[in-house]
Amino acid sequence: MTVEPGHATAQPGSGHHPDHHHGVDADDFKRELGTDGTLTEEPYHPNPSTPTADRLQAIGEVVFLYTVCIAAALGLSALLVEATGGSSAEVFNALLDGSIRGPGRIGATIGVAVPLLLVAIGTIVSNRAGLVNIGQEGQLYIGAAFGAYFGTKLGWSGPWVILLLLVASVVGGALWAGIAGALRYTRNVPEVLTTLLLVTVAAQLVGYGLKNQWLLLAPAEGRANRQQISQQLPENTRIPRIEMFGNEFPISAFIAIALAFLIAAAMARTVWGLRLRMLGHNPRTAQRAGVAASRYGGGALLVSGAFAGLAGGMMLAGGDFGNYTLVPGFPAEIGWTGLLVALVSRQRASVAIVIAFVFAALRTGSGFLAATGVERRITDVVQGLLVLALLIPPALLYLRQRRRQMNSGGDRT
Structure with missing residues (x-):
């Protein structure tokens, strides 16, 4: 789409924008000024990696980490209880x-x-x-x-x-x-x-x-x-x-x-x-x-x-x-x-x-x-494993965040 300069430009200080005149949001188009003085406008397609998508991905990672850690803790607890003659169920x-x-x-x-x-x-x-x-x-x-x-x-x-x-x-x-x-x-x-x-x-x-x-x-x-x-x-x-x-x-x-x-x-x-x-x-x-x-x-x-x-x-x-x-x-x-x-x-x-x-x-x-x-010591271990399963994900996420910060700091230098 091309727009002639005489028809699409606004007067300085007039507060008028050509896109607003046509009812178009300025963020909806990507503009490039050609050598011949014409303004080329193309629909703008945002990067699929938006803040919302990143946030959903981060939430998914957290849920996945907790699920894996809790499942591992439950599995280890079940094995421990069964090994000592108890019933995990x-x-x-x-x-x-x-x-x-x-x-x-x-x-x-x-x-x-x-x-x-x-x-x-x-x-x-x-x-x-x-x-x-x-x-x-x-x-x-x-x-x-x-x-x-x-x-x-x-x-x-x-x-x-x-x-x-x-x-x-x-x-x-x-x-x-x-x-x-x-x-x-x-x-x-x-x-x-x-x-x-x-x-x-x-x-x-x-x-x-x-x-x-x-x-x-x-x-x-x-x-x-x-x-x-x-x-x-x-x-x-x-x-x-x-x-x-x-x-x-x-x-x-x-x-x-x-x-x-x-x-x-x-x-x-x-x-x-x-x-x-x-x-x-x-x-x-x-x-x-x-x-x-x-x-x-x-x-x-x-x-x-x-x-x-x-x-x-x-x-x-x-x-x-x-x-x-x-x-x-x-x-x-x-x-x-x-x-x-x-x-x-x-x-x-x-x-x-x-x-x-x-x-x-x-x-x-x-x-x-x-x-x-089940012996009291075994029940204490079961509780400890479940608590540990809740503590490991935030520790892993913190270490990953620190590593990213260190890497970004190294890139800037």
């Missing part, structure tokens, strides 16, 4: 019955998934800023202790007491993570060390509180002799539970899911999320661009600890962990498992919703494995 049926298939088991799995998801969300925030927070177990413990104190010792009443308990848990977890943040940005102490060491300190402090009645220990008439346990939360400080399709779970599940989408949107569409990403990719460049490391990095640690503390408060008031009481060892490794959820979800808060449910299903389903007669 009974083991897998027990996992399904204990996690989703048995009466009310989906509700139990959701109750476990809530704190896992909250811990994972906080971990994703700190990791986005390039910080390694591995002290979620201690932050969760402190958050639960703060919630237990405000929920049992103040004696207040009213529905807003639940909110006060959760806010206290958030503050407790944030303060505990804030210690690591202060040491990181005032004394340059690596947060990976301080957060880990503070887990032990948190356990000791809460253990001390559970030995003294003026702190957390329940009155003597409300507990067995020498039992270290807090007073049971009153009815007005417990998170309401709902029943759907024969499954009962706390309404905190909806709160956790909403927070996951909120954080995902904030990190993807706000200046705060952009600056966290800049800080995580290259701290020096971020500081030159005006991003204060102590402000955004320290804030990310506070947010991470706050989510872990909130998880502790919801565990205490939700009723799925214990009988609304705080006991030694209360976190039950939820902090460590939530860290794995964040790693498997590849730092995506929305993906963490599904991964948290999968890890919760493994946890609740494993409680039914004892009925199969």
Whole structure:
């Protein structure tokens, strides 16, 4: 198709484009100006490798990797169980019955998934800023202790007491993570060390509180002799539970899911999320661009600890962990498992919703494995293989991404 210059050109500054005059989008044609002054236009056919196609291909690769790894883990688990004289069919049926298939088991799995998801969300925030927070177990413990104190010792009443308990848990977890943040940005102490060491300190402090009645220990008439346990939360400080399709779970599940989408949107569409990403990719460049490391990095640690503390408060008031009481060892490794959820979800808060449910299903389903007669050690190995199957794909994808970045860097040089 050729267009004479006198008929197809627009006057400079007129704001008129010849394609718009004919009702044609400028992106629909490829133009070349010939030596004779004529403008040649041909329909433009985009490259089939569009961003949408690339995204679908990437999703397909991820699904394929997870399918292969999970199938391999199930196959190895079946061989191991059969080799030790057990029945692999009974083991897998027990996992399904204990996690989703048995009466009310989906509700139990959701109750476990809530704190896992909250811990994972906080971990994703700190990791986005390039910080390694591995002290979620201690932050969760402190958050639960703060919630237990405000929920049992103040004696207040009213529905807003639940909110006060959760806010206290958030503050407790944030303060505990804030210690690591202060040491990181005032004394340059690596947060990976301080957060880990503070887990032990948190356990000791809460253990001390559970030995003294003026702190957390329940009155003597409300507990067995020498039992270290807090007073049971009153009815007005417990998170309401709902029943759907024969499954009962706390309404905190909806709160956790909403927070996951909120954080995902904030990190993807706000200046705060952009600056966290800049800080995580290259701290020096971020500081030159005006991003204060102590402000955004320290804030990310506070947010991470706050989510872990909130998880502790919801565990205490939700009723799925214990009988609304705080006991030694209360976190039950939820902090460590939530860290794995964040790693498997590849730092995506929305993906963490599904991964948290999968890890919760493994946890609740494993409680039914004892009925199969398989040795406890074998069941632990089966769980470990399934967890490993969830961890391998993100590791492989990360290594591939790093290799591509290194190759592209070499090509530029």
